[in-house]
Amino acid sequence: MFLGKVxxxxxxxxxxxxxxxxxxxxxxxxxxxxxxxxxxxIAADRIGAGVGEKVIVSSGSSARILFPGRTVPIDAVIVGIVDSYEVTQEK
Incomplete structure (x- = not known):
């Protein structure tokens, strides 16, 4: 998975x-x-993300398993819209 911006x-x-x-x-x-x-x-979106939003993207076979019973030729899907995040960096 990776963090991205639409x-x-x-x-x-x-x-x-x-x-x-x-x-x-x-x-x-x-x-x-x-x-x-x-x-x-290019990522498939089933959750309603929009331009300018920060999103979580799943790629590879993990993206395809979200479509059970269907063969879907994608390798990236948006799995979340980020509200906020916090990263703590130790010195």
Whole structure:
């Protein structure tokens, strides 16, 4: 899983079978200091995230198991919208 910020949406009228009714968002990975880190990803969203929100993204086979009984060709899914977080750094 990784922390990211939603920076855009993807619209596609033609999708592979299994992807019908899936909202797709562009997510920029960020680190704990809110600095960009890594390549942007397109993630499926079933929880209603929007542009500008910080989200938790699950990737790989963990993303696909959220669709039981369906073969879905995705490797990233938004699994949470972040309200806040706290990181304690020891010296």
């Amino acid at each position: 920076i855009g949406s993807v619209w596609s009228t033609q999708k592979e079978e299994g992807m019908e009714n899936l909202k797709l968002l562009v997510v920029q990975p960020v680190d704990w200091n809110d600095k960009e880190g890594g390549r942007t990803v």
